[in-house]
Amino acid sequence: MKGSSEESIESIRPSNLQAFANISTLHGMSHIFAYGHMTFRRFLWTLSFLGSLGLLMLVCMDRVSYYLEYPHVTKLDEVAATNLTFPAVTFCNLNEFRFSKITRNDLYHVGELLALLNNNYQIANPHLAEPEVLAALKDKANFQNFKPKLFNMTDFYNRTEDMLLECKYRGKDCGPENFTTVSKFCGYILVSYT
Secondary structure, eight states: OHHHHHHHHHHHSOOHHHHHHHHOOSTTHHHHTOSSSOOHHHHHHHHHHHHHHHHHHHHHHHHHHHHHTOOOOOOOOOOOOSSOOOOOEEEEOSOOSOGGGOOHHHHHHHTTTTTSBOTTSSBSOGGGSOHHHHHHHHHHTOOTTOOOOOOOHHHHSOOHHHHOOOOEETTEEOOGGGEEEEEEETTEEEEEEO
C-alpha cells in the first residue's frame, strides 16, 4: 500500500525540465513545458519558440558565412573644392629648445629654469652630462666679461623654419614663408597658411 502511494506522488511531481521551465526567465519556456497534457496554446507557444529559434540560427549562420568570405569594398570619391581655406596647423615640438642653437645670452637668462645652471650661474650636475655636451656647456657658461642683452622668450622657441621639413598644399610646394605664427606657448606653435 505504501509503494502505490509513492508511485502516485512520483507521477504528480513535475520533471526536472518542467521545474526548470517554470522558474526560467526565457520567454515562453513556462508555457511550453507547463504541467499537464498538451493543449493548443502550448502547441502555439512551442511552434513560435522553435520558429524564432530557427530564424535566429539562420541569420547567425548567414552572417558568419558572410564574414568568412572576407568581403571588402573600396570606394573613394574625391571632390576638389575651389575655395578651400587652409586650416590652422599646430606644430607640437616637445623639445622646447635646440641645445645646439642655444646662445650664451639664452643660457644666462634661462639656464637655471632649464636646470642646466644653478643659482650661481655654474653648471648644475656636470657629472650627468655627456663629455661633448659638457664641453659645449662649459664654453657657453663662461660668463666672465659677459654683458647680457635683453632676452625675449619668443625668440628662444623653435622656429617654423627649423621644424617644417616639407610642405605641399593642393599640389604646390609651400614653405615657412607661407605660414604666419599666431601664438607661441611653451614650445607649441600655432601657425596658419597664408
